[in-house]
Amino acid sequence: MERYARGEDRVFEQLYGLLAPRLYRFCMRLAPSVAEADDCFQETFLKLHRARSTYVTGANPLYWAFAIARSVYLSRLRYWRRRPEQLGAARDVAEAGDMQAHETTPEAEVAAEHLHETLASELSRMSEKNRVAYVLLKEEHLSAREAAAVLGTTVEVVKQRAHRAYQSLRTALSTAGWSEHGNDPA
Amino acid sequence: MAMTPPERLYARIRAAVEATPAATMRTRTRILVALAIVPLLMIVVVSIASEVVYGEPAAGLHIDVLSVVAMLATVVLLAALVVASTFFALWQGRTGLGIGSLSLMSIAALVVPVYAALTVLRPLHSGAADDVALTGVAISPWGLRCLFVATVVSVPVLAILAAAVRRAAAVSSKLRGAALGAAAGAWGGFAVFVFCPSGSLQHLLVGHVLPIAIFTLVGAVALSRLLQP
Numbered sequence: 001m002e003r004y005a006r007g008e009d010r011v012f013e014q015l016y017g018l019l020a021p022r023l024y025r026f027c028m029r030l031a032p033s034v035a036e037a038d039d040c041f042q043e044t045f046l047k048l049h050r051a052r053s054t055y056v057t058g059a060n061p062l063y064w065a066f067a068i069a070r071s072v073y074l075s076r077l078r079y080w081r082r083r084p085e086q087l088g089a090a091r092d093v094a095e096a097g098d099m100q101a102h103e104t105t106p107e108a109e110v111a112a113e114h115l116h117e118t119l120a121s122e123l124s125r126m127s128e129k130n131r132v133a134y135v136l137l138k139e140e141h142l143s144a145r146e147a148a149a150v151l152g153t154t155v156e157v158v159k160q161r162a163h164r165a166y167q168s169l170r171t172a173l174s175t176a177g178w179s180e181h182g183n184d185p186a
Numbered sequence: 187m188a189m190t191p192p193e194r195l196y197a198r199i200r201a202a203v204e205a206t207p208a209a210t211m212r213t214r215t216r217i218l219v220a221l222a223i224v225p226l227l228m229i230v231v232v233s234i235a236s237e238v239v240y241g242e243p244a245a246g247l248h249i250d251v252l253s254v255v256a257m258l259a260t261v262v263l264l265a266a267l268v269v270a271s272t273f274f275a276l277w278q279g280r281t282g283l284g285i286g287s288l289s290l291m292s293i294a295a296l297v298v299p300v301y302a303a304l305t306v307l308r309p310l311h312s313g314a315a316d317d318v319a320l321t322g323v324a325i326s327p328w329g330l331r332c333l334f335v336a337t338v339v340s341v342p343v344l345a346i347l348a349a350a351v352r353r354a355a356a357v358s359s360k361l362r363g364a365a366l367g368a369a370a371g372a373w374g375g376f377a378v379f380v381f382c383p384s385g386s387l388q389h390l391l392v393g394h395v396l397p398i399a400i401f402t403l404v405g406a407v408a409l410s411r412l413l414q415p
Contacts, residue, residue, distance in 0.1 A: 005212070006210075007210045009204075012200070012203060013200075016196065016199070016200075020190070020191050020196075021189055021190055021191070024189050024190070024191040024195075025189040028189060038191075038192070038195055041191060041195065042195060042198060042199050042202070045199045045202075045203070046199065046202050046203060046206060047353075047414075047415040048415065049203045049206060049208055050206060050208050050209075050353060050415065051208075051353040051354065051356075051415035052208055053208065053209045053210055053211060053212050053213060053353075054212075054213040054278075054282070054351070054352075054353050054354035054415070055282060056213075056214075056278050056279070056280065056281070056282030058280060059280060059281050059282035059283075060281070063281060063283075064281070064282050064283065064356060067283055067356035067357050068356045068415050071356055071357070071359070071414055071415065075414075146281075148286065149279075149281040149283045149286075149357075150283065150357070151357065152283065152284075152286055152287045152357030152358040152361075153286055153287055153288070154286060154288060
């Protein structure tokens, strides 16, 4: 990133290779549809390119990219809220395909899909603030301090939001018949 | 588990990036240039304005001063307020994401009351200068001349500071704009403090304090888009 910030355009491919997989997953978690996630991802990279001279040497470029992606997503959210009639179809959670079943039996695949649908559905239902805090801490494995910097808030607030998200996911899973030990229909 | 984005996205992004120019001057350099220009600008504007209106530079520090010690202490505290608000509004930190929203909000909310507490609550001028007989200059009870001087200082300062951190606020851009506005307003407030010898409460509130509040609002409303990446 440092070389790219200095104006070396030829390192873009390398930078893309480093950032894209996790950034794309982050956009998928933020956005309500795959098409929206694609647009968010594309716009984030374009903004990252335009703002490259603002990169601070030594900073983690991925966290910086997360912050830009969230800013892009919030701008798009505000845009769509002003034009609700143009909202696209709601996300089909199964289309994300980021959690593939490792077991090959049909039962295991169905169970994994059910678990994924429950989690994705609950994540998409909760507030954006709680969701993004949960994603950064539990899925992207940022420390509370790093997540607080990405979200521009305090460590305590990030922990509270992630905890709220975690609690609502637990409740949703429990309601769907999942326990901590797996599928355990009542 | 990471996710690989589709190939077609890479092609689209690559084409968009190649077609989009990006600034190459680093933000740190722009900030240093801004920090060199802003004090000079303020000194030039105040010197010229004070010389033109009162016939001497820094009239606010000389004419009708009640206590030299209190005046010096206030100048030092005001300078500290201006430097601190500017520093934190521009600060990028090690993460490149600046200080948190709570700190930015504190800067935006505190500059006006701190400035007012330093310059209005404790009288530094007796108010004799408000009488045309002392200076030969009619000072507006509404501080219109000071409002003008503060604007002449704060507008370019705000533009310079915003240009320095353009596209650099990936987080809390509205609050960053408000903090920059407060910092620019503080430079304008410092300028009129040095420029004006009035001791009238109404004049101080309207001509000296109000511009800072206005520029804080202007920063919050107008700068957000400019500061976002």
